[in-house]
Amino acid sequence: MRRRAALLVALAAACLCVAARAEPVAQTGPQQLVAAARKQVGVTVAYDPNYTKIAFPMGDVPRERGVCTDVIVRAYRDALGVDLQALVNRDMRGNFKAYPHNWGLPGPDASIDHRRVPNLQTFFARQGASLPVTTAKADYLPGDVVSQMLPGHLPHIVIVSDEKGATGAPLVIHNIGRGAKEEDSLFEYEVTGHYRYAPPRQ
Numbered sequence: 001m002r003r004r005a006a007l008l009v010a011l012a013a014a015c016l017c018v019a020a021r022a023e024p025v026a027q028t029g030p031q032q033l034v035a036a037a038r039k040q041v042g043v044t045v046a047y048d049p050n051y052t053k054i055a056f057p058m059g060d061v062p063r064e065r066g067v068c069t070d071v072i073v074r075a076y077r078d079a080l081g082v083d084l085q086a087l088v089n090r091d092m093r094g095n096f097k098a099y100p101h102n103w104g105l106p107g108p109d110a111s112i113d114h115r116r117v118p119n120l121q122t123f124f125a126r127q128g129a130s131l132p133v134t135t136a137k138a139d140y141l142p143g144d145v146v147s148q149m150l151p152g153h154l155p156h157i158v159i160v161s162d163e164k165g166a167t168g169a170p171l172v173i174h175n176i177g178r179g180a181k182e183e184d185s186l187f188e189y190e191v192t193g194h195y196r197y198a199p200p201r202q
């Protein structure tokens with residue numbers, strides 16, 4: 001009887017261990033960002049840089065189109081409930097002179113400001129999210145935001161993936177002109193900024 005009881009206890013403990021291992025691991029903020037960005041692949045299928053008047057807050061153009069910044073904005077909204085449109089607008093309203101004046105605007109425009117790479121760069125930097133720009137692949141973690149400069153002096157922005165490519169560098173999720181894609185292009189263009197933004201709870 002004692003041997004049988006001991007065997008039953010051991011079996012129960014083993015089942016508990018198996019059940020514990022079978023439970024899904026909770027996603028962290030960076031993992032959620034990557035998952036939310038990846039879900040845009042195949043949904044956002046076009047690149048459309050045209051100015052569009054959108055709602056505020058939580059405004060967006062139709063999901064089937066957008067620009068590189070929309071990948072970032074949508075990932076933060078979908079994964080963390082964080083509205084970069086509202087956060088950038090609030091910071092710009094109080095600190096307009098701190099932001100680039102490349103477009104000749106007299107003040108903030110909630111329809112477009114968060115959709116411009118230099119503004120996102122400035123916002124992340126002002127939030128203390130800047131990290132050193134390096135060529136070390138290991139420095140770029142899933143969920144990091146990286147800005148790049150494309151040929152023709154065109155600013156671009158991406159989210160670092162949790163998958164690696166043939167080069168050994170992390171893949172990036174972005175819209176560089178063909179809709180949202182996950183590609184091996186982290187160091188294909190000049191890296192101009194590296195950010196790890198953990199927003200305050202809203």
